[in-house]
Amino acid sequence: MEEVQKKDVRKLSLPELEEFFLAHGDKKFRAKQVYEWLWNKSLKNFDEMSNISLSTRELLKTHFVINHIQVDLMQHSTDGTIKNAVKLFDQKIVESVLIPTSKRITACVSSQVGCSLDCNFCATARLKRMRNLNPDEIYDQVVAIKEEAETYFQRPLTNIVFMGMGEPLLNYANVIEAIDKITSPEGLGMAARRITLSTVGITKMIRKMADDGVKFNLAVSLHSAINETRSRLMPINDTNPVEELGEALKYWYDKTKRQVTYEYVIWNGINDDERHARALAKFCKIIPSKVNIIQYNPIDEGEFRQAKPEAVEMYVRILENQGIVAKVRRSRGQDIDAACGQLANKNEVAQLTEL
Ligand code: SAH
Numbered sequence: 001m002e003e004v005q006k007k008d009v010r011k012l013s014l015p016e017l018e019e020f021f022l023a024h025g026d027k028k029f030r031a032k033q034v035y036e037w038l039w040n041k042s043l044k045n046f047d048e049m050s051n052i053s054l055s056t057r058e059l060l061k062t063h064f065v066i067n068h069i070q071v072d073l074m075q076h077s078t079d080g081t082i083k084n085a086v087k088l089f090d091q092k093i094v095e096s097v098l099i100p101t102s103k104r105i106t107a108c109v110s111s112q113v114g115c116s117l118d119c120n121f122c123a124t125a126r127l128k129r130m131r132n133l134n135p136d137e138i139y140d141q142v143v144a145i146k147e148e149a150e151t152y153f154q155r156p157l158t159n160i161v162f163m164g165m166g167e168p169l170l171n172y173a174n175v176i177e178a179i180d181k182i183t184s185p186e187g188l189g190m191a192a193r194r195i196t197l198s199t200v201g202i203t204k205m206i207r208k209m210a211d212d213g214v215k216f217n218l219a220v221s222l223h224s225a226i227n228e229t230r231s232r233l234m235p236i237n238d239t240n241p242v243e244e245l246g247e248a249l250k251y252w253y254d255k256t257k258r259q260v261t262y263e264y265v266i267w268n269g270i271n272d273d274e275r276h277a278r279a280l281a282k283f284c285k286i287i288p289s290k291v292n293i294i295q296y297n298p299i300d301e302g303e304f305r306q307a308k309p310e311a312v313e314m315y316v317r318i319l320e321n322q323g324i325v326a327k328v329r330r331s332r333g334q335d336i337d338a339a340c341g342q343l344a345n346k347n348e349v350a351q352l353t354e355l
Helices: 014-023 029-038 054-063 135-153 172-183 203-212 227-233 242-256 274-284 309-321 346-354
Strands: 070-076 082-087 093-100 105-108 159-162 195-199 217-221 260-265 289-294 325-329
Touching: 014 029, 082 135, 093 135, 105 135, 135 172, 172 195, 172 203, 195 203, 203 242, 217 242, 227 242, 242 260, 260 274, 274 289, 274 309, 289 309, 309 325
Parallel strands: 105 159, 159 195, 195 217, 217 260, 260 289, 289 325
Antiparallel strands: 070 082, 082 093, 093 105
C-alpha cells in the first residue's frame, strides 16, 4: 500500500514545507500558498489547489497525502445541539458537539480517543485511553463544526471548548499546536479569548501553561473542594490534591491575571450539604473565579443522582452571599448523548470493539 507510506503533509510546519519546495527547485512562497489551502481553506485534496501548477500538485501527490477527519454520523438534538461522530485516519472514532445558544455557537472538541482518568461519573472514562489526537485532528473537528454552524444556523462559530473526550493537559503539545493553528491568520484566525481548556486539574501542567503565557481561558472540573470526596469522584485527586490545585491556580493567576471557571456537579448524598458548599466558597476565594454548576447527566443506573433543586439553591445562596458568581447551567443535547460526560461513542461501540 503505497499511500500508507506517504507522509501526511499537514505534519509539516510552514518552514518545513518551504524547505521541501526549495529542495525540489520550487519557490519558497509556494509553501505559504499550499499552507493556506491546507489550513485556512481545509482542502482535502491537492487537485483543488487552483493557483498551484499541475506539476507542483503532482510533486505534492507523489510525496504526501492529506489525512482528514470524516464526520461519520451527525445527530441533531431537539434543542438544536449537534453531535458529530468523527472518524480518524486509522478508523478510530471521537465525538464533538456543536452547542447553539442565542448569543453563541460553541464547538466542544475532543483531545484524546477515550480517556485515562477514570472519573467515575463520566461515560468517556469507560472507554479507556487509546491514543492522543494529532493537532490536525483537533483542528478539523473545529472546522467541521464551523461549517455546520454556517449551514444549519447561518451563524459563525464563536467559541471553542476543550470539553469533549479526553484530558487536554495529557496531550498538551498537540492541543497547543492545534490552538496555534486555530488562532493564526493562516488557520481560522479566531481569538484565543474565545477558547476554553477544561482540565481535571493536573497541577504540573497548569503551572506549565502559566509559564508558557497561554492566552486562552482555563476551566477546572472541581466537583468537590474536600479531598476525601474529590478523590472518591476523581482518582486524579490522590496525586493532585485540593491544596496543591489551589497553589497551582494561584500560580496561574499570578502569571496570567485570568480568572478561572470551576465546573461543579452536585450529587445527591455526595456533595449536596452545606459543608461542601462552604468548602467550595472558600476554594473560590483563592483567586478570582466563577462557578458553573452543571447538571448531572446520568450515564447508567449507578450510584450517582442529580441533587435536589433545594441543594442547588443552597449552593447558589452560599456562593452569592460571598460575592462569588455562580451560574446554573442546563444540560444540552441529552437526548442524543451529547451532554457533558456522555460522550462514549455509543453508536460506534460495535465498530470500536472490533478494532
Ligand atoms: N478531561 C477534561 C475535559 C472534559 S470536560 C475535564 O475533565 O475537565 C467534561 C466535563 O463534563 C468535565 O467537567 C466533567 O467533570 C463533566 N462531566 C463528566 N461526566 C459528567 C456527567 N455524567 N454529567 C455531567 N457532567 C459530567
